[in-house]
Structures are given as C-alpha cells and as structure tokens.
Amino acid sequence: MFLLRRVCRPDGRLRLIVNKIRNMEEFASLSGISRPTVSKYFNDPSSVRQSTRDRIEEALERYDYRPNIYAMNQNRRLTKNIGIVVPYLADPFFAEIVRVIERRCIDAGFSPSLFSSHGEQALEIGILDNLRSLKPAGVLLAPLGRLSDKSAIESFCRDVPTVLFDSNIEGMGEAFVGSDNYSFVSQTVEYLHRTGEPPCFFEMRNPANPNANKRRKAYLSMMEKLGLEPHIIPVEGSGWRFEEIGRLGGLKVLEAGSLPTNTVLCSNDRLAIGFLSACYEKGVKVGRDKGCSLRVASHDDHPFSRFTCPSLTTAAHDYTAVSDHAVETLFRLIESGGTLETRQESLFPARLIMRDSA
Amino acid sequence: MFLLRRVCRPDGRLRLIVNKIRNMEEFASLSGISRPTVSKYFNDPSSVRQSTRDRIEEALERYDYRPNIYAMNQNRRLTKNIGIVVPYLADPFFAEIVRVIERRCIDAGFSPSLFSSHGEQALEIGILDNLRSLKPAGVLLAPLGRLSDKSAIESFCRDVPTVLFDSNIEGMGEAFVGSDNYSFVSQTVEYLHRTGEPPCFFEMRNPANPNANKRRKAYLSMMEKLGLEPHIIPVEGSGWRFEEIGRLGGLKVLEAGSLPTNTVLCSNDRLAIGFLSACYEKGVKVGRDKGCSLRVASHDDHPFSRFTCPSLTTAAHDYTAVSDHAVETLFRLIESGGTLETRQESLFPARLIMRDSA
DNA sequence: TCTAATTTTTAACGCGCGTAAAATTTTTCT
DNA sequence: AGAAAAATTTTACGCGCGTTAAAAATTAGA
Numbered sequence: 001m002f003l004l005r006r007v008c009r010p011d012g013r014l015r016l017i018v019n020k021i022r023n024m025e026e027f028a029s030l031s032g033i034s035r036p037t038v039s040k041y042f043n044d045p046s047s048v049r050q051s052t053r054d055r056i057e058e059a060l061e062r063y064d065y066r067p068n069i070y071a072m073n074q075n076r077r078l079t080k081n082i083g084i085v086v087p088y089l090a091d092p093f094f095a096e097i098v099r100v101i102e103r104r105c106i107d108a109g110f111s112p113s114l115f116s117s118h119g120e121q122a123l124e125i126g127i128l129d130n131l132r133s134l135k136p137a138g139v140l141l142a143p144l145g146r147l148s149d150k151s152a153i154e155s156f157c158r159d160v161p162t163v164l165f166d167s168n169i170e171g172m173g174e175a176f177v178g179s180d181n182y183s184f185v186s187q188t189v190e191y192l193h194r195t196g197e198p199p200c201f202f203e204m205r206n207p208a209n210p211n212a213n214k215r216r217k218a219y220l221s222m223m224e225k226l227g228l229e230p231h232i233i234p235v236e237g238s239g240w241r242f243e244e245i246g247r248l249g250g251l252k253v254l255e256a257g258s259l260p261t262n263t264v265l266c267s268n269d270r271l272a273i274g275f276l277s278a279c280y281e282k283g284v285k286v287g288r289d290k291g292c293s294l295r296v297a298s299h300d301d302h303p304f305s306r307f308t309c310p311s312l313t314t315a316a317h318d319y320t321a322v323s324d325h326a327v328e329t330l331f332r333l334i335e336s337g338g339t340l341e342t343r344q345e346s347l348f349p350a351r352l353i354m355r356d357s358a
Numbered sequence: 359m360f361l362l363r364r365v366c367r368p369d370g371r372l373r374l375i376v377n378k379i380r381n382m383e384e385f386a387s388l389s390g391i392s393r394p395t396v397s398k399y400f401n402d403p404s405s406v407r408q409s410t411r412d413r414i415e416e417a418l419e420r421y422d423y424r425p426n427i428y429a430m431n432q433n434r435r436l437t438k439n440i441g442i443v444v445p446y447l448a449d450p451f452f453a454e455i456v457r458v459i460e461r462r463c464i465d466a467g468f469s470p471s472l473f474s475s476h477g478e479q480a481l482e483i484g485i486l487d488n489l490r491s492l493k494p495a496g497v498l499l500a501p502l503g504r505l506s507d508k509s510a511i512e513s514f515c516r517d518v519p520t521v522l523f524d525s526n527i528e529g530m531g532e533a534f535v536g537s538d539n540y541s542f543v544s545q546t547v548e549y550l551h552r553t554g555e556p557p558c559f560f561e562m563r564n565p566a567n568p569n570a571n572k573r574r575k576a577y578l579s580m581m582e583k584l585g586l587e588p589h590i591i592p593v594e595g596s597g598w599r600f601e602e603i604g605r606l607g608g609l610k611v612l613e614a615g616s617l618p619t620n621t622v623l624c625s626n627d628r629l630a631i632g633f634l635s636a637c638y639e640k641g642v643k644v645g646r647d648k649g650c651s652l653r654v655a656s657h658d659d660h661p662f663s664r665f666t667c668p669s670l671t672t673a674a675h676d677y678t679a680v681s682d683h684a685v686e687t688l689f690r691l692i693e694s695g696g697t698l699e700t701r702q703e704s705l706f707p708a709r710l711i712m713r714d715s716a
Numbered sequence: 717t718c719t720a721a722t723t724t725t726t727a728a729c730g731c732g733c734g735t736a737a738a739a740t741t742t743t744t745c746t
Numbered sequence: 747a748g749a750a751a752a753a754t755t756t757t758a759c760g761c762g763c764g765t766t767a768a769a770a771a772t773t774a775g776a
Contacts, residue, residue, distance in 0.1 A: 023762050034725045039764065049723060049773090066491050071762035074428035075731055089472075090457060090661070095448035099476055111488070114447075114472040118457055130469070133424050243665045273665050280667035303448070307601045307631050309638035309667035356639075381732050392755045397734065407743085407753060429732035433761055 021065040031059030042067050073135065082110045082330070083131045083139040085124070086166075087209075088240045089116035091270070092303040093317075094142065097166070100323040101140060108331060110137065119208070119240040121147045128156040138330045138338075141173065142166035145210045161338040165326040167210045174333050174340045177326040180347035181211055184299045184315040185218035185265075187352045191313075192263050192297055193226055195288070196358075199265035199297065200231035202253075202275060204245060206238060212267050215299065219265065231260040235271075246274025247281075254282045263295040263358065269302035269314055276308050276357070286310055287356050295358035299350070310356035318348045379423040389417030400425050431493065440468045440688070441489045441497040443482070444524075445567075446598045447474035449628070450661040451675075452500065455524070458681040459498060466689060468495065477566070477598040479505045486514040496688045496696075499531065500524035503567045519696040523684040525568045532691050532698045535684040538705035539569055542657045542673040543576035543623075545710045549671075550621050550655055551584055553646070553716075557655065558589035558618050560611075560633060561625035562603060564596060570625050573657065577623065589618040593629075604632025605639075612640045621653040621716065627660035627672055634666050634715070644668055645714050653716035657708070668714035676706045 021027045028035040033052060041048050041056050048056070059065075073079045082105050086094040098114060105112040113134065117124035124144050131139060138161040143153060145167045156162065157173050164173040192199045201219045203212060216232065223230040235249025246266065253259055266272035276286060276296060285292045287310045298305070301316030325346055333340055379385045382400075386393040391410060399406050399414050406414070417423075431437045440463050444452040456472060463470040471492065475482035482502050489497060496519040501511060503525045514520065515531050522531040550557045559577045561570060574590065581588035593607025604624065611617055624630035634644060634654060643650045645668045656663070659674030683704055691698055 025762080035763085036726090036765080037724060040724095043764085052724080068432065068762055069491050070428045070432035070493075071731095072764080074426065074432060074733090074762085075764040077764090089447065090450050090453035092448050092450060092453075095453060099448060099474070102474075106484075114474075116457070116460075116472075133427050135428075243662065247665065273662070277665040277667055277669065281669075304601065304631070304662060307605065307635040309635055311635065311639075383732080393733085394735080394756085395754060398754095401734085410754080426732050429761095430734080432732085432763090433734040435734090 021063050027065040078137050079135045080110050081134050081136040082112045083136045084112050085115045086142045087117045087144045088119050097323055104327040117144055125149055125152045138334045146208050161333050163330045175329045175344040177346045179317050180349050181214035182218040183349035185215050186222050188297050188315050189222040197261045197263045198228045199263040200233055200261050202233045202264050203267035205234035215267050242270035243274040246271035247278045250275035250278030266298040269298045269300040269305045272298035297358040301353055313355045313358040314353050315350035316353050321348045379421050385423040436495050437493050438468050439492050439494040440470045441494045442470050443473045444500045445475045445502045446477050455681055462685040475502055483507055483510045496692045505566050519691050521688045533687045533702040535704045537675050538707050539572035540576040541707035543573050544580050546655050546673050547580040555619045555621045556586045557621040557623035558591055560591045560622050563592035573625050600628035601632035604629035605636045608633040608636030624656040627656045627658040627663045630656035655716040671713045671716040672711050673708035674711050679706045
C-alpha cells in the first residue's frame with residue numbers, strides 16, 4: 001500500500017497524508033473486492049451479499065471514496081437524476097413544495113436538480129433542453145401554463161418520463177398531480193355565502209396559470225348552482241408580480257367604489273395580499289367583525305397568508321399529499337420503465353382555513 | 359448518409375426518421391470537420407477560425423447535436439458548472455438573489471446548479487459533499503451561519519474555489535460579498551431618532567444568521583454614538599420561520615406593555631412582518647400619522663415588505679450590486695485559477711426606503 | 717458430504733470525449 | 747510569390763466506470 005505519504009509542511013513539521021483514492025479500481029483492491037462487484041454495489045447496495053456489502057461499507061468509511069458521477073452517468077442507460085421544474089421559485093408556494101419533493105427524492109436515493117422558469121417561456125424551453133442531456137430518470141414538471149410552449153413540452157415528455165404537477169396541460173406527461181380547484185372554490189364560495197353576502201371574484205384578466213381559469217369556472221358554476229348572480233372583477237397586469245397587480249387592481253376598484261358586494265374572493269393568496277394592502281391604504285376595514293366593511297377570502301394558503309392584516313381566510317392546498325403523490329407517481333413511472341398504461345390525473349381537495357379576513 | 363431511416367408505424371404508415379446523431383465523431387464527419395476541432399469549438403467557440411465556426415454552427419442547426427455532458431465533464435480538468443448554495447430558498451430574499459445570480463452565470467456560459475440547505479446543518483454538509491463530486495469551476499455559498507459546520511466549510515473551500523455571500527464566516531472562501539450591516543442600522547436608527555423617539559431593537563435571542571449579530575452591535579454602537587440608551591428586545595424561537603417568531607414575540611411584548619419606546623426597529627423584515635401582524639391583532643395602530651401609537655422599521659427590503667399593513671419602512675439591500683459583484687468576483691477567481699492573492703471582503707451600503715410604518 | 721444455486725472474480729470491451737504530438741493545410745504578411 | 751504563422755487534420759491514448767461472459771469460489775440445501 002502506498003497510501004501513506006510524508007509531506008513536509010511549511011512550518012517544517014512532517015505530516016502524514018492519506019492519498020486520495022483515484023478510482024474504483026483502486027478502491028476495490030484496497031477493500032479486497034473486485035471492481036465489478038463494487039460497481040454493482042454502487043448501483044444497488046442490496047444486490048450484493050451482506051458480507052461483501054459490509055466489507056465495502058467498512059472500506060468506504062476508512063477511505064471515503066466516491067465514484068465519479070460523470071463516468072457513472074455516461075455509461076448508465078439511466079441516471080439517478082430527477083429534474084424538478086417550477087415556474088417561479090421566488091413564490092414561497094413553489095419553494096415549499098420543492099422543499100418537500102427534494103427531500104423525498106434524496107431519501108429514495110435520487111439526485112434532484114432544481115430549475116425555475118422564472119415566468120419566462122424561453123427559460124422553460126431552455127431548461128427542458130438542458131434536462132434532456134442530463135438523461136434524468138424522471139422529471140417533475142410544473143409548467144408555466146398559458147405561457148408554455150406546448151409543442152416543446154410535448155416533445156420533451158416523449159423523450160423523458162415526466163409527471164406534471166400543480167398546473168395541468170391536457171394530455172401531456174404520463175400523469176398529473178395537483179389540487180382540485182373546484183374543491184377550493186366551492187368551499188370558499190359556500191362558506192362566504194353562508195355567513196354573509198355572496199362573493200365577487202377578483203382575478204387577473206389574463207392569468208398565466210391554468211388553475212386560475214379553472215377557479216373562475218368553478219366560481220361561475222358554484223354561483224349558478226346557488227342561484228346567485230356572479231360578478232367577476234378582472235384586473236389588468238401580466239407576469240408573476242401578483243401582489244403588485246392585486247394592489248393596483250384593488251386601489252382602482254376601491255377608488256371607483258365599483259364593488260358589487262361587500263365580499264371579495266380572490267383567485268389566489270398573492271393577489272389577496274396585494275388587495276389587502278390596497279384596502280389598508282384606503283382605510284377600508286377588512287374582516288368579519290362589526291365595524292368592518294369588507295370581507296376578503298382567497299385560495300392557496302400561501303405561507304405568508306397568516307401574517308396579513310387581517311390574517312387571510314383561505315382554502316389550503318394539501319401540500320404534503322400533492323408532493324408525496326407526485327413523487328410516488330414518478331417513482332412508479334420510473335420503475336415501470338417510463339410509461340404508464342393510462343395517463344393518470346390525481347386531484348386533491350382543499351381544506352378551508354378560517355382566519356380573520358372573512 | 360445513412361441519416362434517413364424508414365420506420366413502420368403501428369398504424370401501418372411509413373415514416374421517415376432522422377437518425378439522432380450518436381456522438382461527436384459522427385457530427386464532425388457530417389459537418390465536414392475533424393473531431394478535435396469540433397471539440398475545441400465546444401470548449402470555446404472563439405478558439406476556432408470564423409469560417410469553420412460558421413460551418414459548425416450551420417451543421418448544428420441542421421442536426422441539433424449536443425455533446426454528452428457526462429463524457430465532457432469526465433475528462434475536463436474543470437467543468438463549466440457553478441454551484442449556488444443558499445440557506446433557505448423559501449425565503450423570497452434568497453430566491454430573488456438566486457434568480458439574478460443564475461441568470462448571470464448562464465449568460466457567461468456556465469451551468470448553475472441550485473441548492474438550498476433548508477436551514478439544516480446536515481443538509482448543508484451533504485450539499486457541499488455532493489458539490490465536490492460535481493467538480494464545479496466555482497461555488498457561490500451563502501452559509502447557514504451559526505449553524506454551519508465550520509470545519510466542513512473550511513475543508514470544502516480548500517478543495518473548491520468558493521465565494522461566500524450574504525453571511526460571512528471569517529477567513530473562509532476566497533472572498534466575501536454582502537451588505538454592510540452597519541450602513542443598514544445606522545441609517546434606520548438615525549432616521550427614526552431624527553423623526554421621533556429613538557428605537558428599541560427587536561430581534562431573536564439566538565439568531566442563526568451572523569448578520570443579525572452585526573446588526574445588534576451596530577444598533578448598540580449607533581445608540582451610544584447618539585448618546586441614547588439602547589434597549590434590546592430579545593424574542594425566543596429558533597429555525598427559519600421568522601414571521602411566526604416575530605408574531606409570537608410581538609404578541610408577548612404588546613400584551614406585557616413592556617416596550618420602552620414607541621419605536622421598534624426589527625432586525626429583519628421577516629420578523630417585522632410577524633411583528634406587524636401581532637400589532638394588527640392587538641389593535642395597535644402602526645405608522646407615523648397622528649392616531650398611530652407605534653412606529654416600526656426594519657432591514658432587508660424583503661419582496662413582501664411593501665405589501666404589509668402599513669407598508670414597511672426599511673433599509674434595502676442593493677440586490678443587484680451584491681449579486682453582480684459576487685458573480686464577478688467568482689469569475690475572476692475562476693480565471694485566476696482558484697485563488698486570489700488576498701481574501702477580499704466587499705460590503706455594499708443600504709438604501710433607506712421610507713414607507714408608511716415609520 | 718455432495719450437488720445445485722448463488723455470488724464473486726477475471727478478463728476484456730466500449731462509452732463519448734479531452735488532449736497531445738506530428739503532419740498537413742490554410743491564411744497572413746512582406 | 748514565398749516564407750512564416752496560424753489553424754486544422756491525423757493518429758492515438760486515456761479517463762473512470764458500465765457491462766458482459768466465462769471461470770472460480772462460496773453458500774445453501776438435502
């Protein structure tokens with residue numbers, strides 16, 4: 001063994017250096033096991049006999065060798081990489097989901113890579129392009145939605161086993177996992193109607209996210225079902241700065257005094273956060289107490305929604321269920337070789353969170 | 359050319375398939391250029407004659423070939439990867455910085471990889487461990503701070519060219535780029551003192567982030583300089599759920615009526631967001647108008663701080679300057695082979711943002 | 717204890733590309 | 747046009763590991 005080397009340090013003292021192990025060959029001979037077996041071990045530790053596994057792991061602790069991932073992935077038909085793509089990472093909603101998903105992937109022995117489209121089509125296309133050459137075992141993709149290049153996503157899904165989440169694009173990917181927008185809206189509308197005036201619906205005129213359209217439809221159908229007249233308040237603006245859009249739209253509506261009811265249901269929490277700040281600015285008191293002139297509710301249970309003033313009544317995603325099910329679906333997809341018999345859509349219901357704003 | 363292949367589709371129709379190019383050899387012969395030259399091109403397009411560059415790029419469009427990144431990175435002494443590590447990606451502050459940094463790296467021809475320690479030491483260690491085997495050209499690291507395993511970070515910085523940002527750890531990495539905490543606090547304290555009662559300082563008792571300690575010191579020294587008596591309000595709590603910590607701490611303080619002044623300076627915006635929500639809950643009117651009983655200010659200019667109620671007066675990071683300078687420092691570090699003569703610390707001053715809370 | 721089944725070893729090839737040296741071609745400049 | 751400089755081609759090796767097939771060793775089972 002030439003593993004120990006004497007090195008003369010600047011201060012004159014001698015130091016024993018443990019040579020870094022250069023490759024699997026070296027590590028194998030050091031641990032007294034043949035390289036193919038070691039290779040087999042790294043592919044799947046349970047595929048070798050317990051006794052040899054112990055010997056390898058023992059050597060692993062002594063020499064802390066790690067196989068070269070580039071050489072590994074070059075020759076593997078499939079890597080252990082998993083791509084996670086979200087439309088906007090600066091949105092705490094996605095940041096939170098990503099955190100959970102990432103953890104699950106690591107626990108299952110995969111290497112997750114994070115990507116954010118930052119709300120731009122060009123970036124989403126670029127990410128998918130790069131992802132292809134990463135040869136990932138699978139991808140969890142939350143697409144931009146309306147802004148997505150459908151054909152780019154379609155062609156990507158043909159090449160890479162993909163599970164869509166958060167926002168659905170009809171027919172793409174092997175499965176979709178998300179929240180049931182109807183469940184969100186029906187609960188908030190029902191609650192608001194039961195406890196006061198029926199709500200009008202505050203949203204962006206041209207929402208980027210397909211969930212927004214589903215929520216509008218759910219609002220309309222729910223109001224019809226209750227025999228109530230729907231009112232939609234569309235606000236202008238594009239991009240992902242929802243708070244600012246909600247604030248400006250809110251100021252406009254409040255200044256015009258054009259609200260048809262004293263109850264506003266926002267399409268999502270980030271719009272609501274902006275709307276609430278507009279209310280505060282205009283001195284409009286929000287809440288369900290007497291002395292309040294407006295009720296505001298919303299959807300998503302954004303991580304910040306409990307710190308708004310007043311705290312926001314909202315319908316919560318089942319974050320854990322969505323994340324877990326998305327990951328598990330992807331694992332099944334990977335195990336079954338990249339295709340499922342039929343495209344599966346899983347929708348999880350919302351949970352109404354009653355706080356102070358409505 | 360054997361690029362075209364007839365394939366019999368399930369429905370019986372024939373389809374012409376353009377064969378995927380398998381490797382650089384094939385692409386080279388197809389474009390009429392030798393493989394070493396093509397390899398050279400991919401390493402640095404400007405390193406080949408313009409005419410051959412044109413020919414390659416022309417062929418590139420026809421055949422859309424992309425070199426195998428694993429094979430590339432295996433043999434390169436240095437990859438074009440850049441690691442970006444932040445302590446908590448769900449914090450919009452980091453999400454925003456990461457977004458800017460990511461873009462700069464891509465524009466410079468690098469492949470950034472994102473990692474979040476999610477506030478956990480074990481994860482940070484694991485990330486650095488994985489990062490090592492990615493052989494990155496360089497790493498931009500925002501460490502956890504107090505929770506970081508100093509020796510793990512030190513050993514990492516010895517192996518990989520690293521620039522620290524956001525929070526400094528004395529002597530580690532080749533450079534540090536961040537904001538000047540003294541500039542933040544001196545501006546807010548001076549402003550608050552000039553326009554009303556001097557502030558007390560609201561912060562976590564055991565902050566994870568080293569910036570918090572610097573801010574406390576800055577507050578103390580600033581108050582002393584102004585000949586004022588400092589008051590520190592330490593609140594309990596650990597982890598990264600600052601809003602909740604600020605809210606609970608705020609409720610406690612407000613209920614006890616123990617605030618020594620009518621002006622509260624929070625260590626950071628996320629604490630302030632929680633504190634403001636506590637004020638609202640307790641019916642304490644915040645702002646500088648008459649009728650308000652409390653002024654609240656803070657530091658960071660968190661993306662959400664302009665949507666609080668009232669909007670938050672705060673000292674803003676120069677996001678762009680910090681991001682740009684961190685990236686440029688890393689690029690210089692990479693170009694100079696991984697070491698700078700001396701460890702450089704760059705601090706950028708804050709900009710006071712006057713809003714409605716103080 | 718002996719045989720069959722399982723696991724490991726030996727030996728060898730290939731993956732796709734970086735890289736180096738020498739030979740050749742092309743360009744540049746006087 | 748001719749020589750020097752620059753770029754490209756040819757040839758060839760190596761990187762670290764996946765993978766395979768046949769041989770050898772170990773284990774399990776009766």
